[in-house]
Structure formats: C-alpha cells, structure tokens
Amino acid sequence: MNWKAFGAMLARDAHVARRNAIQLFLQTFLQPLLFVFIFGRVMVRSGYLPPQYKSLLLPGIIAICMVFTGIWAVAMPLIAEFQWTREIEDRLLAPIGVAWVAIEKVIAGMLQALIAGLAVIPFAWLVLRPVEISIDTPVVFAVIVVLVATFAACGGLALGCSINQQHIGLMFGMVITPMIFFGCTYYPWSALQTFPLLQKAVLINPLVYASEGLRATLVPRSPHLSIVAVLIALVCFDVLLLAIGLRQFEKKAVS
Amino acid sequence: MVGVRTQDLRKVYSSSPPTAASGGSGPRSDGKKGKPAKVEIPALDGLSLEVQPGEIFGLLGPNGAGKSTTVGVLTTRVRPTSGTAWIGEHEVWKQPALVKRLIGVVPQRANLDFSLTAREILVFHAAYFGIGKRQRDQRADELLEKFRLTERANQMVRGFSGGMMQRLSIARAMMHDPQVLFLDEPSAGLDPQTRILLWEIIREYHQAGKTILLTTHNMDEADALCQRLAIVDHGHVIALGAPKELKASIPGGFLLRLRFGRQPADLMQRLQALSGVREVRAADTTGVDIYADRGGSLILEIASLAASAEAELSDVHISEPSLENLFLHHTGRSLRD
Numbered sequence: 001m002n003w004k005a006f007g008a009m010l011a012r013d014a015h016v017a018r019r020n021a022i023q024l025f026l027q028t029f030l031q032p033l034l035f036v037f038i039f040g041r042v043m044v045r046s047g048y049l050p051p052q053y054k055s056l057l058l059p060g061i062i063a064i065c066m067v068f069t070g071i072w073a074v075a076m077p078l079i080a081e082f083q084w085t086r087e088i089e090d091r092l093l094a095p096i097g098v099a100w101v102a103i104e105k106v107i108a109g110m111l112q113a114l115i116a117g118l119a120v121i122p123f124a125w126l127v128l129r130p131v132e133i134s135i136d137t138p139v140v141f142a143v144i145v146v147l148v149a150t151f152a153a154c155g156g157l158a159l160g161c162s163i164n165q166q167h168i169g170l171m172f173g174m175v176i177t178p179m180i181f182f183g184c185t186y187y188p189w190s191a192l193q194t195f196p197l198l199q200k201a202v203l204i205n206p207l208v209y210a211s212e213g214l215r216a217t218l219v220p221r222s223p224h225l226s227i228v229a230v231l232i233a234l235v236c237f238d239v240l241l242l243a244i245g246l247r248q249f250e251k252k253a254v255s
Numbered sequence: 256m257v258g259v260r261t262q263d264l265r266k267v268y269s270s271s272p273p274t275a276a277s278g279g280s281g282p283r284s285d286g287k288k289g290k291p292a293k294v295e296i297p298a299l300d301g302l303s304l305e306v307q308p309g310e311i312f313g314l315l316g317p318n319g320a321g322k323s324t325t326v327g328v329l330t331t332r333v334r335p336t337s338g339t340a341w342i343g344e345h346e347v348w349k350q351p352a353l354v355k356r357l358i359g360v361v362p363q364r365a366n367l368d369f370s371l372t373a374r375e376i377l378v379f380h381a382a383y384f385g386i387g388k389r390q391r392d393q394r395a396d397e398l399l400e401k402f403r404l405t406e407r408a409n410q411m412v413r414g415f416s417g418g419m420m421q422r423l424s425i426a427r428a429m430m431h432d433p434q435v436l437f438l439d440e441p442s443a444g445l446d447p448q449t450r451i452l453l454w455e456i457i458r459e460y461h462q463a464g465k466t467i468l469l470t471t472h473n474m475d476e477a478d479a480l481c482q483r484l485a486i487v488d489h490g491h492v493i494a495l496g497a498p499k500e501l502k503a504s505i506p507g508g509f510l511l512r513l514r515f516g517r518q519p520a521d522l523m524q525r526l527q528a529l530s531g532v533r534e535v536r537a538a539d540t541t542g543v544d545i546y547a548d549r550g551g552s553l554i555l556e557i558a559s560l561a562a563s564a565e566a567e568l569s570d571v572h573i574s575e576p577s578l579e580n581l582f583l584h585h586t587g588r589s590l591r592d
Binding site: 002004005008009011012015016019020085086087088089090091092093094095096097098253254255 | 268327330331332333334351352353355356358360362364366367368369370371375376379380382383384385427
C-alpha cells in the first residue's frame with residue numbers, strides 16, 4: 001500500500017473542495033435549511049405543526065445533508081471523470097492499486113459527509129431554537145454518524161460508476177428523491193404504522209436507518225427503530241455498497 | 256535503461272471498445288436468435304514486439320489497427336484477453352503498481368485535471384509519485400518553462416487550447432522522470448510549430464537515456480522520430496525495422512498506381528515485362544499497382560504499352576519510396592483509409 005500516493009490524492013480532493021467551498025456550501029445546506037425554516041419554524045409557529053416536530057425533524061435533516069453530500073461528492077466527479085473529462089486517468093496511473101483510488105474517493109466523500117452532518121447542526125439549531133436534542137450516548141452517536149457517512153460515500157461510488165452522464169437527472173428523480181421522501185427523514189418510522197405495507201417496504205431504504213439511528217441518539221425519547229437493528233443494517237448496507245462500488249469502479253478503470 | 260516487450264497479446268472487447276482504444280477488423284456478432292447479439296470486437300490478434308532499452312520506437316498503423324490498445328495494455332489500462340506484457344523485468348499485469356512507477360503516459364485525448372491549475376496538475380502528479388515538495392515545485396517550474404507554459408501556470412486548464420493541453424500532458428508525464436514514455440498520437444491536432452517543439456523535446460528526453468514508445472498514423476512523424484517501427488494492422492505486426500530498412504524492403508521503392516478504363520486480360524503480364532518493374536498487382540477491378548525501381552521514366556513506356564494493348568489509361572499516380580507505400584504493399588490499403 002502506497003500511503004504517499006493515497007495521501008496526495010486526499011490532499012488533491014481537499015484542495016478542490018476548498019476551492020469550491022462556497023458552491024459546496026450552498027449546494028449542501030440551502031435546501032435543507034429552507035426546509036427546516038418552513039417546516040420547523042413557519043409551520044410550528046403558525047400552529048399547523050406541534051413544537052415537538054422540531055426535534056423529530058432535525059435528525060432527518062442531518063441524515064439528508066450527510067447522505068446527499070456523500071453521494072454528490074463521490075458520484076458526480078466520477079461520472080464526469082470517467083465519461084467526459086477523463087481526469088481520473090492521472091490517478092489511475094499513480095503507483096497504487098486501482099481499488100485504492102476508489103477507496104480514496106470513498107474516504108474523501110465520507111469526510112465531506114461528516115463535515116456536512118456536523119455543520120448543519122448549529123445552523124439548524126439557530127433556525128429551530130429552542131429545540132430539544134441531547135447526545136447521551138456519544139460513542140453510539142459517533143459510530144452511527146461514521147456508518148451513515150460511509151453509506152453515503154459508498155452509495156456515491158456505486159451510483160457514480162453505474163450511471164451514464166445522460167442519466168444524472170434520472171438518478172435524482174428515480175433514486176435520490178424517493179430515497180429522501182421514503183427515508184423517514186421528515187417523520188419517524190413509527191408514523192408509518194397506518195400504512196403497514198409501506199412501513200415494511202421502506203426498510204429496503206438505507207436512509208431509513210440513517211434517520212432513525214440519528215433520531216435514536218439525538219432524541220432518544222422519540223419513537224425510533226432499535227439501535228442494534230440500525231447498526232446491523234447500516235453495516236450491511238456499507239459493505240454491500242462498497243463491494244458493488246469497487247467492482248463497478250474496476251470495470252470502469254480497466255477495460 | 257528499461258525496455259518494453261509484449262508476447263502474443265490478444266484483446267477482444269465484448270462491447271464497443273473505449274474511444275482511442277478501438278482496433279481490429281470490425282465487429283463480430285455471435286448472438287443467438289431472439290437474444291440481443293453479443294458483439295465481440297477483436298482489437299489485438301497475437302501482437303508481439305520488443306522495444307530495446309533507450310530506443311525511440313513507433314507503432315504505425317491506420318485508425319483501429321490496435322495501436323492504442325497495445326499502449327493501453329502496456330500502461331495497465333486495458334487487460335489483455337491473453338498474452339503477456341513486460342516493462343523492463345516486470346510483468347505489467349502481475350505488478351501494475353511497480354510498472355506505473357516506470358512509465359509516463361501521454362494519452363491521445365487530453366485527460367488533464369480540470370479542477371486544478373496547470374502548475375497544480377504537475378505538482379499533484381509528482382506528489383502521487385511520492386516526490387518531495389521542494390523537488391516537485393522545482394521540477395514543475397522547469398517543465399513549465401521548457402513547454403512555454405510559465406505565463407499560464409496559475410490558470411485553470413479549462414480554457415487552454417488543444418496545443419497547450421497537449422504540451423501540459425507531456426510535461427505531466429515527464430514530472431516523475433519515467434524510464435519509459437508512452438505517447439499516443441502525440442502530434443494529432445497540433446500546429447506545425449508545436450509539432451516541431453514536441454519532436455525536439457522527445458529527442459532530448461530520449462538523449463537522457465529514456466525509452467520512448469509512440470503511436471502515430473503520420474508517416475512523416477514515424478520517419479523523422481523513430482529508430483525502429485512496427486507497422487500494425489488488424490491487431491498484429493505486419494512489418495518491423497528501421498524506417499530506412501522498411502522503405503528499402505518495398506520492391507523497387509517507387510509505386511506507380513495506374514487506373515484503366517478498359518483492361519485487356521494480358522495487360523498485367525506485359526507490364527511485368529517492362530524493365531525496372533519489380534512487381535505488378537491488381538489493385539481493384541480497374542487498377543494496377545506497379546512496384547518499380549524507377550518512377551517518371553517508366554510512364555512513357557507504360558503509355559505506349561497501354562496504347563498498343565488498347566487499354567485506356569485514365570489515371571497515373573507516382574509515389575517515391577515511403578512508409579505509406581510499404582503499408583500499401585503489405586495490406587493493399589492506404590494508411591489514410
């Protein structure tokens with residue numbers, strides 16, 4: 001394993017992310033914060049939603065920010081680099097195994113997802129305050145946050161290496177949007193009790209475990225899926241998406 | 256110094272090959288009725304060659320001959336269906352990371368990092384190869400100067416012209432001082448001035464003891480730069496040697512391409528009997544290619560022979576000894592086809 005090459009690639013991605021910081025910031029936070037403002041502040045203050053809804057909403061918003069950022073950070077550059085600019089070829093020719101180039105992309109995506117997830121908390125708190133959140137089990141919270149970031153980055157790898165440039169719109173319409181709406185981000189999983197079939201069907205959506213895991217650790221008193229189930233599901237999704245992503249990456253990298 | 260070797264390389268793409276890596280004799284469908292046909296495209300068909308350490312070696316052939324696929328296999332980007340490739344002592348597909356340290360690659364299509372400036376592209380490339388900060392900064396400055404890019408060093412490459420991108424691609428490939436430099440169609444799309452600069456730089460790099468393998472379908476480039484050439488067609492080598500030797504191997508050297516409106520049956524034998532004619536070949540239904548050791552002076556005799564045989568001579572084209580003629584002699588097709 002060539003750590004120097006790996007580190008240099010990470011440094012390159014960090015450099016590019018810093019250069020595009022404002023664009024990344026707006027892209028990541030604008031939509032979720034507008035959502036937080038309308039649903040968490042306008043709707044609550046005007047009495048259409050109860051004040052407790054704010055606590056339920058925040059973990060879902062963190063999950064959306066993390067997952068969207070991780071997928072975007074990995075998938076979009078890969079789609080462009082493999083199909084259009086081909087700029088990844090320079091890194092594929094670096095003295096390091098091809099799989100490590102993909103793993104570097106995953107690590108860079110994870111870091112961006114983590115930063116997005118942690119940075120949205122103070123912004124959302126400012127909009128929503130007062131809001132009741134507490135981190136009683138910091139270790140479990142940290143593990144869940146890392147697993148969610150991994151899922152986002154690995155999902156980005158798998159999507160980025162499987163989708164053609166002309167299908168980017170379709171990816172958002174057919175994959176990302178349904179994933180967010182059926183991902184228990186704006187409501188807890190238990191709220192689907194009255195839709196038993198839907199409640200079972202959404203369990204194939206990894207975002208459900210991300211939202212419910214964050215809800216379980218940030219708002220433990222609210223109804224949520226068991227933490228053990230969340231951890232097992234997230235680990236399984238991480239491994240599965242990483243395996244698919246690496247396989248697809250190698251297919252793209254070597255013809 | 257490091258050499259390059261391939262042994263019986265075969266590559267069959269099971270879908271369409273990537274751009275600039277196509278080759279072979281066209282699609283071969285073996286699908287069954289009712290199922291979508293699986294298209295197999297042979298790109299390399301038993302290609303073997305040996306490039307000596309410190310040599311400028313050229314792969315010459317028409318588009319789709321398998322040149323880029325050969326470079327792809329040698330540079331760890333295309334996995335061969337069978338056969339072996341070595342860079343120095345290292346087998347490419349057994350020790351790819353080690354091989355990548357020894358090679359620099361200039362692709363046919365620019366693949367510069369659009370998120371970086373010209374200088375950053377060079378510096379990050381060197382960092383991937385573990386070169387220390389001071390050394391990579393110094394080397395980047397030297398190469399930017401050499402490739403006349405210093406003024407644009409801190410600009411993003413998105414707005415660069417094709418020639419500038421090509422120069423930067425070559426500078427990047429040289430950043431880690433590779434022992435073997437691969438250049439895939441290096442002068443395609445370059446203006447004559449930049450082409451001459453490029454040739455100078457390639458020669459200079461070669462003088463530093465490096466091995467250079469370039470692909471081209473430009474005969475002048477192959478002739479001017481390469482010490483030895485392999486002429487490639489349909490995924491295998493059809494002729495190999497120094498440009499001079501190769502040209503000398505064409506019977507006679509001169510090629511006279513004749514077209515007739517009407518062609519009597521015994522015309523070919525009668526042409527063969529003319530003095531200086533080495534070989535006569537039917538080019539298509541109305542054409543005859545004559546390989547001879549003289550050119551223009553033969554025309555008068557051919558014209559009077561045609562008149563006496565009642566053959567209507569409609570077109571004559573004479574070319575002097577060239578690699579183009581060699582290719583035509585081996586394949587019956589022009590390099591430009």
